[in-house]
Amino acid sequence: MAAKEEVKQNPLWLAIEEKLLELDPQALAEHSLEATVKRLAAELDAAGYKVSKYAGGMIELRSALEDMRRIGRPPLKDLNDALRSCTLDDMDDPYRVAERLITNVGKDWSKLKRSERRSEVIRMVEETRLDLLVAKAKALPGDGGIRLLIEEKVAPGLVIGRLEITQDKLDQVNAEIARERAERTRVASLLAVVEGKSDEERIKHLIDNNVAEPLIMEMAQVDGAAMDRAKQAMEAELKEKQRLEEEAAARRKAEAEGPALENIPADRMLEYIASIREILEFSDQEKDIRVMCEQSSIPKALVDIAVSDPTKLDELEQKAQG
Numbered sequence: 001m002a003a004k005e006e007v008k009q010n011p012l013w014l015a016i017e018e019k020l021l022e023l024d025p026q027a028l029a030e031h032s033l034e035a036t037v038k039r040l041a042a043e044l045d046a047a048g049y050k051v052s053k054y055a056g057g058m059i060e061l062r063s064a065l066e067d068m069r070r071i072g073r074p075p076l077k078d079l080n081d082a083l084r085s086c087t088l089d090d091m092d093d094p095y096r097v098a099e100r101l102i103t104n105v106g107k108d109w110s111k112l113k114r115s116e117r118r119s120e121v122i123r124m125v126e127e128t129r130l131d132l133l134v135a136k137a138k139a140l141p142g143d144g145g146i147r148l149l150i151e152e153k154v155a156p157g158l159v160i161g162r163l164e165i166t167q168d169k170l171d172q173v174n175a176e177i178a179r180e181r182a183e184r185t186r187v188a189s190l191l192a193v194v195e196g197k198s199d200e201e202r203i204k205h206l207i208d209n210n211v212a213e214p215l216i217m218e219m220a221q222v223d224g225a226a227m228d229r230a231k232q233a234m235e236a237e238l239k240e241k242q243r244l245e246e247e248a249a250a251r252r253k254a255e256a257e258g259p260a261l262e263n264i265p266a267d268r269m270l271e272y273i274a275s276i277r278e279i280l281e282f283s284d285q286e287k288d289i290r291v292m293c294e295q296s297s298i299p300k301a302l303v304d305i306a307v308s309d310p311t312k313l314d315e316l317e318q319k320a321q322g
Contacts, residue, residue, distance in 0.1 A: 009048065010120075011116075011120060012044075012049050012051070012057060012060060013060060013064070013111075013116075013117065014076075014120055015044060015047065015049060016040070016044065016060060016061055016064045017064060017074065017075060017076035018076065019040050019043065019044065020064060020065070020068050020074040020075075020076065021074045021076055021077060021080075023036070023068070023074070028065065028068065028069050033065070036065070037058075037061060037062060037065065040061060040065075041057075041058065041061060044057075044061070063111075067109060067111065071108050071109065075105070075108065075109035075111075075112070078105045078108065078109065079101060079105050079109075079112070079121070079124070082101050082104065082105060083101070083124060083125065083128045084128075086125075086128060086132075087132070088129070088132040088133065088136060091125070091128070091129040091132065094122055094125045094126045094129060095122060097125045098118065098121045098122040098124075098125045101121060101125070102117075102118065102121055130154065130158065130162075133148065133149060133152055133154065134149070134162045134163070136148065137149050137162075137163060138163070143173050143176075145163055146159060146163060146165065146169070146170065146173045147173060147177065149162070149163070150173065150174065150177060156170060183211075183215065184215070184219065187206065187211055187215060187216075187219050188219065190205060190206055190209050190211065191206070191219060191220060193205065199220070199222050199226045199230070200226070200229060200230045200233060202220050202222075203216060203220060203222060203226060203227060203230035203231075204230055204233070204234055206220060207230070207231070207234065213227060256300075257299065257300035257301070258297070258298070258299025258300055258301070258302075259299055259301075260299075260301055261299075261301045261302070261316070264299060264301075264302075266320040266321075266322070267320075269302075269316060269317075269320040270317065270320050270321070272298050272299065272302050273302070273313050273316060273317050273320070275293075275296050275298060276293065276298060276302060276303075276306045276313060277313070279292045279293060279296070279306075280306065280310060286307045289303070289306060289307050290303055290307065293306065302316075
């Protein structure tokens, strides 16, 4: 359920000025002025201000009407128009914006410069800024709008209420932002390790540590061309590493299999054949024969013969005996 924004009653001076926005110019004519005063007082009484009960309230109402007659329009209209003309870029500092508006609008409406009205002008500026932020947020795709309001430090309740999302959704986006910040901290630490190194070395270091490419480009301040060069260099290194590993594996395999038949010296041939005959007496199962031959370091070429054509061992033995 979306959170609701807290609504508080405006101060009397602002409530009066908002009433003046609704007035027809004829209501300020001399013949209708008193009737207008009484009607506005009654409406403000009904809204909880009790204007007609206190002399101060009636004085403030009459004074506001006189300002409107003097200026020729509701003074609050000038302030509202000035606020509507502001863009989000103008709202970087609400206090500075409020001071500017008070100075400009206060040229005709001097009461706006009173200290007690300054806080309300600041509030109006902040509300206008929030409205502009929300409008921008709603135009962003995905969770971009939620992220914008979080980054702008908008109160969680306002984010939920203005964007009509759930608390769970806000918690989810906050968790994602926390993970991203943690990852940025990790990447900053990784970059510190390779500080002063070439772009290629820094990129390689980050790729080796599973950093996403967009984040590498942003935090290492490199472009796509540098990324491509680093990846190409890594591919070449990887291929060379793979080649060396394959060669080493082939050597280990050759060493494990032992020499080819033609490379086995006669005396070793006789020793191997004698060992094979002992193994064949123990078992006629190929798996057992191979395991025991491997344990006895008998060349694979002889083992293959022992399990496929044992009679050929006699021929090899005679040849080795000369």
